[in-house]
Amino acid sequence: MATAIAPVVEYETWMDEVQLVLTTMNMEVEAWQESWKFDFLEAYESGLSPTDAAQEAHDFWWQQVLDESWT
Numbered sequence: 001m002a003t004a005i006a007p008v009v010e011y012e013t014w015m016d017e018v019q020l021v022l023t024t025m026n027m028e029v030e031a032w033q034e035s036w037k038f039d040f041l042e043a044y045e046s047g048l049s050p051t052d053a054a055q056e057a058h059d060f061w062w063q064q065v066l067d068e069s070w071t
Contacts, residue, residue, distance in 0.1 A: 015040060017050035018057070025058055032057070036064040 018040065019029050032038070038060050043053040 011041070011044050014044050014050055014053075018054045021051050021054035022057065025054070027058060027061070029057075032061045036061055 022029055038057040040053060040057070043056060048056065
């Protein structure tokens with residue numbers, strides 16, 4: 001039995017989906033990336049879904065905020 005292979009999604013399309021998910025969280029990529037760079041390319045290359053990458057970026061950015069508030 002053949003195994004189905006997931007279609008390859010171009011990075012730009014994947015990133016558009018990530019941005020859409022982040023927008024629903026009231027987080028704009030450009031604004032947050034100015035302060036703290038999340039490595040979206042690494043997330044894409046590791047096979048994360050756009051939703052999972054958005055959640056990781058969200059968590060990463062808020063951890064940066066918390067870290068700075070404690071210093």
